[in-house]
Amino acid sequence: MKKLIALALSTAPVAALAAPAAGAPSPWQLPIMLVAFFGIFWLMVWRPQSKRAKEHKNLISALSKGDEVLTSAGIAGKVTKVTDDYIQVEVAANTVLSFQKNAVTATLPKGTIKSI
Known part of the structure; x- marks a missing residue:
């Protein structure tokens, strides 16, 4: 029995030292994964969102009297007045609503409201 315990104790440190050395991760693994994660995040989230924001900014800056627009509330109408931050939209005869430009x-293409 004593010989078995002595044998187990004498080989345990050798096995403990050999196991981690075989499966040690590369020091470049974490930086490569972080760069890959940032690249995927940029391609799938950041870039498309900034592209949509730029298009919306161009849309808002190009608004003028007579344009037919659709609001985020689903209201369609013709722009009657444009100021710095607000627009007035005619949604029916003698019915004008004010909206923020955002x-x-x-x-909408010209004539869309008449066809509705």
Whole structure:
């Protein structure tokens, strides 16, 4: 019995030292993974979002009287007045609503409102 315990104790440190050396990770593994994660995040989230924001900014700056627009609330109408931050939209005869420019989600082709 004593010989078995002595044998187990004498080989345990050798096995403990040999196991981690075989599976040691590369020091470059973490930086490569971080760069890959940032690249995927940039391609799938950041770039498309900034592209949409730029398009929306161009849409808002190009608004003018007579444009037919669709708001984020789903209201379609014709722009009657444009100021720095607000627009007035005629949604029906003698019915004009004021909206912030940021509420406009799209411009519609001319004649769309009459066809609705």
